[in-house]
Amino acid sequence: MSVLKIKNLQVSLNKKNILDKIDLSIKNGETHILMGQNGAGKSTLAQSIMGNPNYSVKGEISFDTHSLLELDPQQRAALGIFLSFQQILEIPGVKIYDYLKLLHKKSHEKKLTPMKFKAFLKERMEILSFNEEFLKRSLNHGFSGGEKKKMEVLQMLVLEPKLIILDEIDSGLDIDAIEAVAKAVNFLKKEKKSSVLLITHYSRILNFLSVDHVHLLSKGKIVKDGDGLLVKQIEAKGFAAFLKE
Amino acid sequence: MRQPSLKKLNDAYAEKFGFSMPEKSVLSFDFGLSEKVIEDISNSKKEPKWMKDFRLESLQIFRQKPMPTWGPSLEEIDFEQIRYFIKDTDVEKKTWDEVPKEIKDTFDRLGVLQAEREFLAGVKAQYNSEVAYSSLQAELDEQGVIFCSMEEALQKHSDLFKEYFAKLIPAADNKFAALNSAAWSGGSFVYIPPNTHVKRPLQSYFRINAARMGQFERTLIIADEGSSAHYVEGCTAPVYSEYSLHSAVVEVFVKKDARFRYTTIQNWSGNIYNLVTKRAKVFQNGVMEWVDGNLGAKMTMKYPSCYLVEEGAYGEMLSIAYAKNHQIQDTGAKMLHLAKNTSSKIIAKSVSIAGGQSNYRGLVFISKAAKNSKSKVECDALILDDQSATCTYPDMKISGENAVVEHEASVSEIEEEKLYYLMSRGLDKTEAMTLLVAGFIEPIVKELPLEYAVELNRLIELEMEGSVG
Numbered sequence: 001m002s003v004l005k006i007k008n009l010q011v012s013l014n015k016k017n018i019l020d021k022i023d024l025s026i027k028n029g030e031t032h033i034l035m036g037q038n039g040a041g042k043s044t045l046a047q048s049i050m051g052n053p054n055y056s057v058k059g060e061i062s063f064d065t066h067s068l069l070e071l072d073p074q075q076r077a078a079l080g081i082f083l084s085f086q087q088i089l090e091i092p093g094v095k096i097y098d099y100l101k102l103l104h105k106k107s108h109e110k111k112l113t114p115m116k117f118k119a120f121l122k123e124r125m126e127i128l129s130f131n132e133e134f135l136k137r138s139l140n141h142g143f144s145g146g147e148k149k150k151m152e153v154l155q156m157l158v159l160e161p162k163l164i165i166l167d168e169i170d171s172g173l174d175i176d177a178i179e180a181v182a183k184a185v186n187f188l189k190k191e192k193k194s195s196v197l198l199i200t201h202y203s204r205i206l207n208f209l210s211v212d213h214v215h216l217l218s219k220g221k222i223v224k225d226g227d228g229l230l231v232k233q234i235e236a237k238g239f240a241a242f243l244k245e
Numbered sequence: 246m247r248q249p250s251l252k253k254l255n256d257a258y259a260e261k262f263g264f265s266m267p268e269k270s271v272l273s274f275d276f277g278l279s280e281k282v283i284e285d286i287s288n289s290k291k292e293p294k295w296m297k298d299f300r301l302e303s304l305q306i307f308r309q310k311p312m313p314t315w316g317p318s319l320e321e322i323d324f325e326q327i328r329y330f331i332k333d334t335d336v337e338k339k340t341w342d343e344v345p346k347e348i349k350d351t352f353d354r355l356g357v358l359q360a361e362r363e364f365l366a367g368v369k370a371q372y373n374s375e376v377a378y379s380s381l382q383a384e385l386d387e388q389g390v391i392f393c394s395m396e397e398a399l400q401k402h403s404d405l406f407k408e409y410f411a412k413l414i415p416a417a418d419n420k421f422a423a424l425n426s427a428a429w430s431g432g433s434f435v436y437i438p439p440n441t442h443v444k445r446p447l448q449s450y451f452r453i454n455a456a457r458m459g460q461f462e463r464t465l466i467i468a469d470e471g472s473s474a475h476y477v478e479g480c481t482a483p484v485y486s487e488y489s490l491h492s493a494v495v496e497v498f499v500k501k502d503a504r505f506r507y508t509t510i511q512n513w514s515g516n517i518y519n520l521v522t523k524r525a526k527v528f529q530n531g532v533m534e535w536v537d538g539n540l541g542a543k544m545t546m547k548y549p550s551c552y553l554v555e556e557g558a559y560g561e562m563l564s565i566a567y568a569k570n571h572q573i574q575d576t577g578a579k580m581l582h583l584a585k586n587t588s589s590k591i592i593a594k595s596v597s598i599a600g601g602q603s604n605y606r607g608l609v610f611i612s613k614a615a616k617n618s619k620s621k622v623e624c625d626a627l628i629l630d631d632q633s634a635t636c637t638y639p640d641m642k643i644s645g646e647n648a649v650v651e652h653e654a655s656v657s658e659i660e661e662e663k664l665y666y667l668m669s670r671g672l673d674k675t676e677a678m679t680l681l682v683a684g685f686i687e688p689i690v691k692e693l694p695l696e697y698a699v700e701l702n703r704l705i706e707l708e709m710e711g712s713v714g
Contacts, residue, residue, distance in 0.1 A: 093684025
């Protein structure tokens with residue numbers, strides 16, 4: 001059964017069309033890769049699924065049995081959709097520990113005792129080799145690019161979403177961090193049977209993830225679908241070779 | 246953003262804080278201010294003649310002084326509609342057990358009782374106009390620290406009292422200082438002996454529990470040479486429909502090498518004019534820190550000052566103003582550098598929501614004598630909707646050589662991007678706004694004692710629930 005189903009999606013920003021006639025469905029537990037040149041509309045697709053109010057969206061996006069377009073971002077998150085941002089905002093003064101506790105409370109029916117929550121958090125921070133000292137800091141405030149990316153993934157591990165959308169999470173990460181992020185994704189795939197939509201420019205992260213489908217986006221349209229092999233081919237030949245076809 | 250529901254907010258407020266206990270006053274005087282009322286106040290307190298004369302003289306000054314017109318309008322205050330003195334219990338209570346149940350209930354519902362339990366013996370609680378409970382902590386006694394009501398200090402420590410009382414804020418300082426000088430009742434007296442360090446905060450709770458009652462408490466603090474202490478005052482008040490006036494005077498003397506911090510959380514109900522004069526005189530290498538949170542009242546006008554009178558003195562002000570529902574928070578600080586190598590810092594943060602207005606009004610004065618002095622002023626205002634406003638009135642008068650003065654001001658709105666970011670993680674709009682506001686004021690909140698920080702964050706949460714559309 002499909003978790004996410006996108007049909008004839010059309011998205012524009014400030015009256016400029018960015019995406020057109022997008023069809024995409026992701027089944028339970030599947031991992032999809034979305035590739036494409038800069039400006040192809042990959043982030044727009046991710047943001048449209050999450051409900052970014054800046055975009056005007058036509059067509060259909062459904063998740064489980066829910067039609068998403070009428071829902072605000074908070075309601076979509078409550079259904080189990082998570083998006084890691086490409087531009088990660090700093091929120092000074094908001095303590096990470098308190099924030100993660102709030103996220104857990106909002107996303108889980110069962111409340112954990114402070115002791116159990118600490119253990120829950122510790123297990124997840126270890127996956128990302130996060131130092132516990134981070135819990136005392138403000139959310140993303142003064143973080144390096146890599147730390148911000150890992151903090152997105154830590155939030156994902158706390159929320160335990162059904163659909164994980166990662167927007168260039170691997171850009172700017174060293175190879176160890178990429179492996180840690182993949183480990184986090186695999187953890188949720190195993191524990192929660194989560195589905196994944198991963199936007200990336202590189203095949204490195206795919207050394208640690210098994211891939212079911214690959215989509216190539218160009219000028220707002222999906223121009224090619226394939227399996228994991230497509231990524232290697234794109235990387236070897238460049239986008240242009242595929243766009244000519 | 247839709248118009249916030251005033252009623253809803255008031256209901257929420259009433260439920261949490263807006264309760265009133267039946268009035269049981271031993272003595273209470275008629276409305277309005279006259280020589281007779283002032284004499285009655287003085288007589289009931291069995292005051293020495295000099296104090297009675299001081300009060301009567303202050304009344305004359307009050308009558309002569311015009312209303313201040315440089316700030317927000319005070320036209321609605323009707324001095325004839327205020328009851329100037331209510332004594333709730335005839336004798337000041339010595340132990341907690343003797344404190345009337347009603348009063349305990351009042352504190353219970355304030356939700357700050359935890360702090361009180363912990364520091365029970367160090368607490369001064371003011372109920373109506375007089376201190377209803379007073380029990381000095383054994384360790385304070387041992388250290389020779391005096392922490393008592395002003396009435397008690399006037400009787401028992403009269404020389405010390407007379408040496409400092411009204412020496413920093415004379416009755417003629419301003420109209421409301423004159424009013425306080427004439428009608429003062431209650432408040433704390435603190436004396437810290439030389440080289441004495443008081444580790445736990447000295448706490449005091451204030452309440453107004455009678456409609457149309459003016460509360461004119463008076464606080465006098467002397468931190469002697471090389472001593473250190475922290476005084477905390479927190480207020481919440483019941484909701485009333487009539488206008489009330491709270492006009493306090495606080496004088497703090499920080500002697501050579503002493504260090505004193507004065508923390509206030511003010512949360513008067515939305516009908517009260519809160520017009521307070523606070524001033525500290527800081528001697529050689531002394532340190533004075535004001536931490537001031539203004540959340541409540543119809544209008545607050547408060548500009549705690551530091552007079553840095555000797556070399557190396559330091560003054561600091563950390564403040565938060567939260568203006569909602571057409572409240573006006575007109576607050577700031579004054580730093581007067583009157584000796585060389587003195588320094589000061591002012592950090593003022595304000596949040597305006599639902600038609601609230603926060604103003605920063607401050608002065609940095611560096612005299613000719615104050616060579617090599619430094620001052621830093623930082624004002625950050627956060628405006629949450631387009632019905633709310635903020636203004637900054639910084640005043641700088643610099644004549645000392647080699648002065649270094651920095652001033653930074655910013656006005657910001659909640660960024661939609663940040664709201665969306667937090668909402669995409671499953672937080673609703675109120676929660677996201679609350680987090681962003683709490684984050685904005687965090688640099689000040691973290692300076693508060695833990696219980697107050699928790700209470701303040703809870704208050705902001707409650708306010709946001711009523712105000713965010």
